Amino acid sequence: xxxxxxxxxxxxxVEKEDVTLDCVYExxxxxxxxxxxxxxPSGELVFLIRRNSFDEQNEISGxxxxxxxxxxxxxxxxxxxxxVVDSAVYFCALSEDGYSTLTxxxxxxxxxxx
Amino acid sequence: xxxxxxxxxHEVTEMGQEVTLRCKPISGHDYLFWYRQxxxxxxxxxxxxxxxxxxxxxxxxxxxxxAKMPNASFSTLKIxxxxPRDSAVYFCASRDRGGxxxxxxxxxxxxx
Numbered sequence: 230x231x232x233x234x235x236x237x238x239x240x241x242x243v244e245k246e247d248v249t250l251d252c253v254y255e256x257x258x259x260x261x262x263x264x265x266x267x268x269x270p271s272g273e274l275v276f277l278i279r280r281n282s283f284d285e286q287n288e289i290s291g292x293x294x295x296x297x298x299x300x301x302x303x304x305x306x307x308x309x310x311x312x313v314v315d316s317a318v319y320f321c322a323l324s325e326d327g328y329s330t331l332t333x334x335x336x337x338x339x340x341x342x343x
Numbered sequence: 344x345x346x347x348x349x350x351x352x353h354e355v356t357e358m359g360q361e362v363t364l365r366c367k368p369i370s371g372h373d374y375l376f377w378y379r380q381x382x383x384x385x386x387x388x389x390x391x392x393x394x395x396x397x398x399x400x401x402x403x404x405x406x407x408x409x410a411k412m413p414n415a416s417f418s419t420l421k422i423x424x425x426x427p428r429d430s431a432v433y434f435c436a437s438r439d440r441g442g443x444x445x446x447x448x449x450x451x452x453x454x455x
Contacts, residue, residue: 262442272432274446320386324442329374329393331436331444333386 231256233323235334242311242341250306250337252321258282260326263297263304268318268336277319280304311341349435349447356454361423364450367416368437372445377410377420378434380449386434392418425454 232255242248254263265277278288280297288295292309308315318336348367356362368375376391390400395412403410407426412418422429430453436446 264444266446272451273448274434274436276444276446279443324444329438330376330388330391330399332388335385 231258231261231323231325231332233321233332233334235319235321235337237337238335239338239340242339244313244341244343245310246341247307247309248311248339248341250308250319250321250339252304252306252334254302254304254321254323256302256323256325258325262324262326264322264324264331265295265304265306266320266322266333268320270317274320277306308339311339313341313343315339316341347435347437347445347447349433349450351450352448353451354453356425356452358426358454359424360454361421362425362429362452362454364420364433364435364452366418366420366435366447368418368435369439369445370416372437372439374438375412375418376436376438376444377418378436378446380432380434381430389420389433422452425452427454430454 234253261282263280267275285297294307296305318338320336321334322331324331350365374393377389378386379389380386389402390410391398392412410420432449432451434446434449436444438444
């Protein structure tokens with residue numbers, strides 16, 4: 230069975246600090262996809278990234294970066310120089326190939342104060 | 344593209360009443376999902392459809408919940424009768440053939 234664990238329930242930082250959100254997953258499949266979503270206070274789920282299990286290259290998009298390590302079954306998300314607008318709940322999710330649903334972690338609430 | 348459209352955005356109803364939530368997926372997406380979000384349980388899958396056919400409804404909490412997808416452009420999630428513990432945010436999502444998921448804005452349901 231697939232499972233996603235986000236051990237950090239809540240993180241508080243001051244603006245301009247770097248912050249890393251952890252995600253650990255469990256799956257028996259060799260082919261799977263990992264996702265990150267952002268849920269701002271307005272409530273919608275905003276897609277951030279999707280990676281497949283065969284692509285372990287780290288990815289950077291502006292202030293956002295992702296570190297995928299199959300050896301530790303982790304897909305961590307780092308925000309560099311955090312801003313108040315980054316305050317949101319962030320969800321990590323897993324989709325196994327051939328089983329089309331997304332399994333979400335419990336989410337990490339990030340609070341960035343000025 | 345207007346994205347996944349859910350209606351209503353907010354619904355307040357009295358216990359025992361029937362509630363119908365609506366979803367219009369993105370045209371061309373062949374999968375549709377209904378998720379429920381609560382503080383206690385997080386985001387949990389209720390049911391999903393592939394080409395309008397229900398594939399897995401094991402997440403539907405009980406017989407009071409039902410979902411239909413009469414055509415490729417419309418789905419409903421119905422709760423009858425509603426109970427206070429059904430209060431949650433209900434998300435609809437559709438998935439394209441490349442594996443990309445798009446979520447609607449959600450319906451915040453409050454049962455009093």
